[in-house]
Amino acid sequence: MTDTSASQGIPEPEGSSQIIETDYEIGQDNIETRIGPFGLDIHNPVFVVSGACIIAFVFYTLALPEQAGAAFSWMFSAVTKGFDWFFLSAANIFVLFCLLLIVLPVGSVRLGGAEATPDYSYIGWFAMLFAAGMGIGLMFYGVSEPMSHFASSIGGTAAEDGARTDWAPLGAAAGDEQAAIRLAFAATIFHWGLHPWAIYAVVALALALFSYNKGLPLTIRSAFYPILGDRVWGWPGHVIDILAVFATLFGLATSLGFGATQANAGLNELFGVPVGSTTEVILISVITAVALISVVRGLDGGVKVLSEINMGLAALLLLFVLFAGPTIAILTGFVDYLAAYLTYLPALSNPVGRDDTNFMQGWTSFYWAWWISWSPFVGMFIARVSRGRTVREFIICVLLIPSLVCVLWMSVFGGVAIQQVVQDGYTAAQEAPLELKLFKMLDGLPLAAITSFIGIILVIVFFVTSSDSGSLVIDTITAGGKVDAPVPQRVFWCIFEGAVAIVLLLSAGGLQSLQSMVISTGLPFTIVLLAMCVAIWKGLQAERRAL
């Protein structure tokens, strides 16, 4: 690392910090050209190679769906089963690392230099990082995950040839309703709480630190400068960035596809809109169109506004369910579930010697790989909007607050659904398919028509906010870290993403097989993230010395 004091070269960021001096000029590998009337400013070769690879992969899955499906699902199960211990250990390291940064003195380092002021207010900042980070999963799994764990826990354990065949977490809670509820929520919160947000925080912090304090371009490769040196500007860096583009685009496209399915199911339930590819294609087109308006209006005029609307709507729905459901029971549940989470946390996060193999591999390991494969996108977006925060403030707001909100969300939505089953004998949500569980739960509450409609709108808005921030991220990576590339480029990525989603949706099994592939990218990225922890540590030490 060739740190140099500010007086020797580039002026300091606001207040003291340690700029890395490198001969690389941001944008030096870029091609500025015009295609017809459209101006372009793209990184060579990241833009072209990632675009071509994506098209090639889409053709491969379309041309040989069975072969591709088999290959991807083999890869997926090899990764989540063979490396479960690795994912679990790595995620634990990320949580501990983040918690350490809160309490250690390096937490006082400010992103953007000691005197930098935050770019966004707390509300706008929080809305954006939350909308990009959790998004749709809350809608999809808020009701279904606690119910699944509850059902498997109360069913008890089953074994064949000495191996567990049930999907219950830990030792299950056969027949004990209260214990099963506590275990179900501990497991759900475990998957949506500290661990996923620690994964995002590590990536976001690495990128923000190396961009705002060290002066490197805002792309994934910059976090590798302390390890690879000037080689990050060559092919090792290109590969890292291309992989990130790949994971981001396919992650978004598959989610768009699944989100369209859920929105379609909801619309069918509410208005009798036919379920089928026509409706889903229309839905994806609408989501892409709204995202397009958002990216053209820009970060402040589009993305931030939508994120705030999104957060407002989500809060409204949450409060409604809280007060329309058994309020007192939910609130005591919230405290109780949080306590259960802390009680079971050591056992749930233990990476070795467990016998609940199905749960550990099929849920936890799957989730960790999924969060990690999304981390380049979410991390980079969080980095983009977090300038001016101290490391401590940053970690508290990216790790602890979203975790608490997720706990609350799951306690309310899952809590009401389980109460419906246990207290009222209302089993519609329990019996419904995954994409309908949320709407069936809302059916059991008053004003179901209105709340279901808000639910559908939320599903769509959550997608728009992922789609627009994702397009901005891909645009920045493929422009070599420049955030001021011409508008047609972000428009291109936004449309491309929608088009890939539509093509995959129309092909049988296309979405599933690509989702498997995206999750498989979680493995190389886990190594990337571990390296980022080292880079962050080194970088922060240098910043501290500069204070």
Added chain:
Amino acid sequence: MFNRIMVPVDLAHVDKLERALRCAADLAQHYGATLVYVGVAAATPGSVAHTPQEFAQKMADFAAGQAQARGVTAEGLALTSHDPTTDLDPTLLRAIEETGADLVVMASHVPNLTDYIWPSNGGTVAKRAKVSVMVVR
């Protein structure tokens, strides 16, 4: 007639600005006005500068260089924007107020098809600004 002339500049493409820069300098000499060069960039490292401070320094240097080369008085103003691609126009309009400029001289391309979808920055500023705007093509 004019006291302060604002000239938006993109330091990454100074070569394309020559006509506008010369025109602004001639007008400044004619009216004895001060030139204010305004640049807009994101806080993230970019091709021109790594930090807002470096950018401000480069704008000041640019203004000093122009002042010397063209024999006019000039200042540089560096503005930071969250998303310069889309926020350039409002940022420039704000800069007119901030600098107290009474004339804007800015370079723009010859309009083409995309101007129907995304109007040129020069076009938008000319349409919205309360002061005189001269768009140099």
